Amino acid sequence: MMAYLGRRLGQAALLLVVVSMIGFAILHLAPGGPMAQYAMGSNMSQEDLDRIAAQLGLDRPLPVQYAEWFWRMLGGNWGTSYRGGQPVLHVIGSHLGATLELMLTATLIAVVLGCWIGILGAIRRYSVFDYLATIGAMVALSIPTFWFGLVAIFIFSVELGWMPAGNRQTIGDGSLLDMLHHLIMPALVLALVETAIWSRFMRSSMLDVVNQDYIRTARAKGLPEWRVLSDHAFRNALLPMITVAGLQLPTLLGGALVTETVFTWPGMGRLFLDSIEYRDYPVVMGILMFSASLVLIGNLLADMLYAVADPRIRLG
Amino acid sequence: MEAGSGDILLEVEKLAIRFRTHGGESAAVSDVSFCLKRGETLAMVGESGSGKSVTSLALMRLLPKAPLCTVSGSVRLRGKDGGMLDVLSLPESRMRAVRGDNVSMVFQEPMTSLNPVQTIGAQITETIRLHRPMGRRAADEEAVRLLDLVGIPAARQRLTAYPHQLSGGMRQRAMIAMALSCEPSVLIADEPTTALDVTIQAQILDLLRRLQEQTGMAVIFITHNLGVVAEIADRVMVMYAGRVVEQADVVPLFRQPLMPYTQGLLRSVPRLDLAGRRTGALSAIRGNVPDPRRPPPGCAFHPRCDFFVGGRCDVQAPALDVTSDDRQVRCLRWSEIAA
Amino acid sequence: MSTTTQLLPATPADEALPPRNTAWRRFRRHRLAMLGAAIILILVLGSYAGPYLIPYNDTYIDIMQRFAPPFSGAHVLGTDELGRDMLARLMMGGRISLAVGFTAMLISMVIGISVGAIAGYYGGVVGSALMRFVDAVLCFPTIFLLLALAALIDPGVTSITLLIAATAWMDVARIVEGQIRALRERDFAVAAEALGASDRYIVFRELVPNAVAPIVVAATLNVAKAILLESYVSFLGYGIQPPVPSWGNMLNNAQIYLTSAPWLAILPGLLITLAVTSFNFLGDGLRDALDPRMESH
Numbered sequence: 001m002m003a004y005l006g007r008r009l010g011q012a013a014l015l016l017v018v019v020s021m022i023g024f025a026i027l028h029l030a031p032g033g034p035m036a037q038y039a040m041g042s043n044m045s046q047e048d049l050d051r052i053a054a055q056l057g058l059d060r061p062l063p064v065q066y067a068e069w070f071w072r073m074l075g076g077n078w079g080t081s082y083r084g085g086q087p088v089l090h091v092i093g094s095h096l097g098a099t100l101e102l103m104l105t106a107t108l109i110a111v112v113l114g115c116w117i118g119i120l121g122a123i124r125r126y127s128v129f130d131y132l133a134t135i136g137a138m139v140a141l142s143i144p145t146f147w148f149g150l151v152a153i154f155i156f157s158v159e160l161g162w163m164p165a166g167n168r169q170t171i172g173d174g175s176l177l178d179m180l181h182h183l184i185m186p187a188l189v190l191a192l193v194e195t196a197i198w199s200r201f202m203r204s205s206m207l208d209v210v211n212q213d214y215i216r217t218a219r220a221k222g223l224p225e226w227r228v229l230s231d232h233a234f235r236n237a238l239l240p241m242i243t244v245a246g247l248q249l250p251t252l253l254g255g256a257l258v259t260e261t262v263f264t265w266p267g268m269g270r271l272f273l274d275s276i277e278y279r280d281y282p283v284v285m286g287i288l289m290f291s292a293s294l295v296l297i298g299n300l301l302a303d304m305l306y307a308v309a310d311p312r313i314r315l316g
Numbered sequence: 317m318e319a320g321s322g323d324i325l326l327e328v329e330k331l332a333i334r335f336r337t338h339g340g341e342s343a344a345v346s347d348v349s350f351c352l353k354r355g356e357t358l359a360m361v362g363e364s365g366s367g368k369s370v371t372s373l374a375l376m377r378l379l380p381k382a383p384l385c386t387v388s389g390s391v392r393l394r395g396k397d398g399g400m401l402d403v404l405s406l407p408e409s410r411m412r413a414v415r416g417d418n419v420s421m422v423f424q425e426p427m428t429s430l431n432p433v434q435t436i437g438a439q440i441t442e443t444i445r446l447h448r449p450m451g452r453r454a455a456d457e458e459a460v461r462l463l464d465l466v467g468i469p470a471a472r473q474r475l476t477a478y479p480h481q482l483s484g485g486m487r488q489r490a491m492i493a494m495a496l497s498c499e500p501s502v503l504i505a506d507e508p509t510t511a512l513d514v515t516i517q518a519q520i521l522d523l524l525r526r527l528q529e530q531t532g533m534a535v536i537f538i539t540h541n542l543g544v545v546a547e548i549a550d551r552v553m554v555m556y557a558g559r560v561v562e563q564a565d566v567v568p569l570f571r572q573p574l575m576p577y578t579q580g581l582l583r584s585v586p587r588l589d590l591a592g593r594r595t596g597a598l599s600a601i602r603g604n605v606p607d608p609r610r611p612p613p614g615c616a617f618h619p620r621c622d623f624f625v626g627g628r629c630d631v632q633a634p635a636l637d638v639t640s641d642d643r644q645v646r647c648l649r650w651s652e653i654a655a
Numbered sequence: 656m657s658t659t660t661q662l663l664p665a666t667p668a669d670e671a672l673p674p675r676n677t678a679w680r681r682f683r684r685h686r687l688a689m690l691g692a693a694i695i696l697i698l699v700l701g702s703y704a705g706p707y708l709i710p711y712n713d714t715y716i717d718i719m720q721r722f723a724p725p726f727s728g729a730h731v732l733g734t735d736e737l738g739r740d741m742l743a744r745l746m747m748g749g750r751i752s753l754a755v756g757f758t759a760m761l762i763s764m765v766i767g768i769s770v771g772a773i774a775g776y777y778g779g780v781v782g783s784a785l786m787r788f789v790d791a792v793l794c795f796p797t798i799f800l801l802l803a804l805a806a807l808i809d810p811g812v813t814s815i816t817l818l819i820a821a822t823a824w825m826d827v828a829r830i831v832e833g834q835i836r837a838l839r840e841r842d843f844a845v846a847a848e849a850l851g852a853s854d855r856y857i858v859f860r861e862l863v864p865n866a867v868a869p870i871v872v873a874a875t876l877n878v879a880k881a882i883l884l885e886s887y888v889s890f891l892g893y894g895i896q897p898p899v900p901s902w903g904n905m906l907n908n909a910q911i912y913l914t915s916a917p918w919l920a921i922l923p924g925l926l927i928t929l930a931v932t933s934f935n936f937l938g939d940g941l942r943d944a945l946d947p948r949m950e951s952h
Contacts, residue, residue, distance in 0.1 A: 018791035029807055135687065138939065142879065142931035144886050144903075147924030150910060154917050213428040219378055220423075221443045221494070222415035231442075232431050239433070254798035258887060262910070272799065273891060276806040288803050292794040311433055311478040 001307050001314050008303045012296055019296065020073065023289045024066050027281075073289065079282035083275075088286035092268060098168055099267035103256050105183055106190035107245075113191070114198025115241075121199065122206035123229065133199060140196035145255050149189045149262035156185060166264035186263040190255050194248065201244045202237065209237040239310055246302025249295045324394065325501045325534045326352040326375070331389035333367070333374055333558075335608075342608040344370045345558040347636070348389070352502065355528065357535040359549035359566070361542065361581065365605045367558040368538045372504045375536075376419060377403060377411050393418060394501055417447040420495040424507040426487035430479040436463075437475030440494050447498045462493040466523060485516035492523065499531060506538045521548055542581060546570060554578050557606055557616035560636060564643040574645040574654055576621050577601070615648065623653055681944040688940020691933035698930055702749030711740035713747040713900060725918050733918050736908065741918070745926060748900035753930065755816050755901070756882035762820035763881070764874050767827025774828070775835030786832060789825045797822050798887055805893040815894050819884045827873050834866035868945035875938035879931045886927050902927045 053059055072078075078088035117137075121130040157165035163185045164170070169178050209215065210233050218232040219225075257269030264270070268287060275283040307313040333345040345367040352358055360368045370379070375393075379385045391403040396418060406414065423429040431439060440462060441455035450458065456475060463471035466489040479487055488508060495503060505524065509517040525548060528535055537548055545552055545566065552569045554562040554577065562575040573579045580601040603620040606612055612619055618629040634648045647653070682688060706713065709731075716737045725733040725741070732741040774785035792800075801822050808814050882902075888894035889903025897904055902923040909920035 014787060015791055015794065018787050019794050022791055022795070026803060026807075029804075138687075138935050139928070139932050142883070142935050143928045144883060144890070144924060144931075146887065146890050147906060147920070147927065150906070150913060150920045150924065153910075154913050154920065158914050158917070213423060213425055214431040216378065217421075217423060217429045217491075217494075218431070220376055220415055220421045222412045222417060222446055223442070224412055232434075235433055236431070250793065250796040254796040257796070257798055257802075258891075261891060272802070276802060276893070279806070284803055284806065288795060288799055291796050291799050292791075295794045295796070312480045315478060315481060 004307055004313055005304060008300060008307075012300045016293070016296055017070075019292045020070050020289070021066070023285065023292070024069055026288070027069075027285050028062075078286045078289070081275075081283050082280045083278055083283070088282050089290075091271065091283055092286055092290050095266065095268045095271045098265060099256055099260070099269065101168075101183065102186055102190060102259065102265060102267060103252055105187040106194060106256075107252065109187060109191040110194030110198050111245075114195045115202045115238075117195070117199035118202025118204075119206050119229075119234070119237075121203045122210065125207065130203075133203075137196035137199050140192050143192065145189060145193060145258045146262050148192055149186070149259055152185055152189055153262070166262075168266055186259050186265055189262075190252075190259045193255055194252060197248060197251070198241075198244070202241060205240050206233060206237040209233045212236070239306065242302050242306045242309060246299040249298040250291075253291050253294065323353045324351050325354055326394070326536075327390075327392040327400070328375070329390045329392075331371065331374060331387070331391065333370055333379065334386050336384055336386075337609070340609055343558055343611070344608055345374070348555075348560055350553055350560070350563065352534040352536065354501075354534060355532045357528065357537055357548055357550045359545040359552045360536060360538045360555060361540060361545055361552060362555035363540060363605050365557075365608070366555040368555055369506055370558075371555075372421070372506055372536060372538055375403065375502075375504065376415055376421060377406075378415075396501075413447070416443050416495075416500075417498045418500055419502045419504065420498070420500040422488070422491050422495045422503065422505045422508045424510050426484055426491050426511060427479075429491060430487060432479055435476050435478055436482070436490050437477075440490070440497055443494055443497045458497070459493075462497055463490065465496070465527070466490070466493045467519075468493070484512050485519065488512060488516075488520055489523065492520075492527075496527060496531070500533060502534050502536065503528075504536045504538070507540070508537075509544060510539070510541070517544070524548065554581070557611060558608060559616065559646060560644065561617070561646045562644065568641070568643065572654070574639070574643065574650045575617075575647045576623050576653065577617050580620075580622075615646075623649055625649065678944045682940055685940035685943055687936040688944075691936030691940065694929060694933040695937065698749060698926070698933070699753060702746050702753060705746040706743060709740070709743055709746075711743045713739060713743035714898060715739060715743075724916070725922075732922060733916075735905075735919055736912060736916070741922060744900045744905060745902070745922060748902045748905055748923065749926065749930075751812060751895055751899060751901040752882055752885055752903065752927070755812065755819065755885045755895070756878045756930075756934075759816045759819040759823065759881035759885075760874055760877040762817065763824040763877055764827055764870070766820065767824035767873075768831050768870065770824070771828035771831025772835055775832040778836065782832070782836075786829075789828050789832075792822075793825050797884065801884060801888055802891065802893055805888055810893055810896055812895060812899065815885065815888065819881050819888075823877055823880055823884065827870070827877065830869050830873050831866055834869060838866065871945060872938050872942045875934055875941055879934035879938065882927065882931050882934070902930075 050059075076089060080087055081091050084091065117133050121133045124130055153163075153165045156163040164182050166182075168182055170182075210229075214236075215228060215232055218228045223231070253269075256267065257272060259265065260267045260269035261273060268291075272284065272287045274280075275287070328351065329349045331345060331348040332343065334341055334343050348367070348371055350358065360371065362368050373379050374387050375391055377387075379387060387404060389404070392400045393403050393414065395401045395414075401410075401414065401418075403411070403414070430436070437456060437459050440459040441452070444450055444455045444458050445452075448455075459475060460471045463474055468474055468486055468489050474482070474486075474490070479490075482490065488511075492508075503524075508524075509520050512520065521544065524535065524537075527533075535548075537544075539545060549566045552562075552564060552566050553560055554569075554575065556577050562569070562573065562578045564574075569578065570582065573582055584601060601620055606616055606619070612630065614628075614630040614632055615621070615634050618624045621629065624630070629648060632648060634646050636644050636646045637650065638644055716739060717734065718737070720728075720734050721736060723734040725731065727733065732745065734740055735744065770785055770789065774782040774789075776782075801818055804818050804821070805815065808818070885894055885901060886903030886906070889901050890906045892904075892907055895901040895904050897907075905923040906920060909916075909923070912919050
């Protein structure tokens, strides 16, 4: 397992370097580059600007600048927000909780619902349910998340009045019930696409497994079908899902951004859009790098979890 | 016959299996009849696609359900109480009690037939506890005894091993231990040694023979390896294109095969015992097994047969003849050929 | 992370592709794909011919007719907050959204096929450097990347199309790389090499045509993806800019009027969903028809 993890860790580190290079390139594409803060609006002379550029090390060759920038990022110095003057990581951190709350809830819903639909589709292959689930998943993957959110708000908030149309809680009411009430609709909206993806992967994984020889062995032992499925098929089918969970992270983060916008959810996605609005480049860059790192770490964690869960890797 | 009927453990009559596929319906197996006595080993021989494995799965009722696959005929199995069970009409819940208890199976691929994420111990005790009222601790002890019995060294430590940690031969031994855990009266071994190398093959055959002597179980041994057949079988059933084409005791069959297909099979095997007597190259049977959806008219073997006579073999389907010395053969010309 | 394709293995086409008429028959039998194709045809015809058939111009502001609900008067699908005819705007928006989706697909295919073919054919350092670049770009959530880039440029139809293409080529590159890497092991590539064919000849004349089935499928699905991405950035205000209508930016203001004029939000979204679903159905049907082994079970 150590060799496996070592290889994965090495790959992730290499990927982090390439990711940071892309980030650095985008940073320098921004109008004014890292100097935008000073160039915009202020009445500094060109001499002043040059002096600041020299102070920031911007007159040095790009590879040197990159190395320094990367080193600062690793050390947690991600710059300061133009807007509030706070460190970027601090700003991101204060919005992270809301996003994670939304993402985790949606994932929980998607995993339970998606696995259930996928398994049922696999064991009743070509049944009416299977066809409907297949078509439903394809439609779900085609619905723009924000529009689905708008329709949900229209039906459940505007027409029926059952759900709040946005925000994380009612001002002045911090009760758990109130928070859940606010959470449920955005989480379901975000879960739609994820459920569709999970159900498709689960179905195909389950179909792979139920045709394996050891399933026949389990039946030949005289196990009832539900035990064949739960004790032998399900556990094996779930293994590759760990990888799927890791690979879903970019989609999930992107979906969270859109959902947060529609439901004015005070998370990282909302922060990202606000920062773009105010041309707060350090925060925009920070979130971009942060989300890419989150994806990287998520995939690495999924790989490690897989290694622990699969005895062939754990003990092999 | 009447006196020894209590010794009959399995009786199969006119078993027929049909599959429905995209390309239409096809008869995978038809008109298969045989019976199996206590302590007896029946070898089912034939090329892949001849219906051996499908027949064995039908005996366990492990084939797909009705619209995809239909099984007719009768399969009667001696129950633990001594009475005969009508396997094909047993309700599913009773059938589950029979599987793994009265009949069990060892499969070809020890690599893929064991669940990769469960320990060997868990997979053996699962069977035991399914059919016997036994606690976890007692089942563990029983599993150790079984692993010992099949010759796995350091049996106790192996309980917590995963399949991938064992060699192919050890895995097959574990598989056999699992199959024997409830002392079945019939063991179906579907090419259990094909995936193993020759020395291991011999060990596994030895083991099966020894276990059979100890328990008196009957064994159906499916293989396409005639060397193995000579080693282990009492009786041989040769199958071709879903039909029994010859059935006889092992010694007469090897001495004088009646059906041209059996003769071809025997010619294609290198035989040490005959090396001095018969010279000449090994000959494989030319051509291929027919597509079960479009079986040739007449005798299914005629396009590949050396004794083929036009207007006869490709017109008339041969019946299964019983010879004077109680052998069975399905060939229009067997008596001419034998003469 | 190289485990992506575990569940959806890009099986090398180790047998010859089925004859075209078989593939065509399988495609014709795929009811959802035929439905998708029909809807796409209607949407394209409606968007391009439709505006000539209705009496309203999509930019005509009828201040007296603001927020006219659908099926209530002269405006069949109602009017928006400025009294512009919804049907006319949906048709013109359809032109933009479909054109952006299709063009972005074309560009992303060119980028993806080139990168994938180069990486797959040359392998080695060049190949793995390119594929690690692909992996790295895939770490960024597409919408984040798209918005960050869109914020840096002057948004317009061309620039947005280019940006969408720039964020949607990676999957194609992976598919093509995998296909080519598998195919180049096959003897005919070796044979062509032995005959002295140039590298470029081998890649584009012999290897790419063999990878054509998965590429066609990916292209179809990429149109769906590009239409979705356009709607996302435009909805968020960084895509196609008003007054040029697109299905995405028509939704941009709709949230404010959700209570009083829900059709402003419902209609464009329905069309987006319809178009994207149709392309997805079409892609699914093409996958089943062109390569039965790729069938998603």
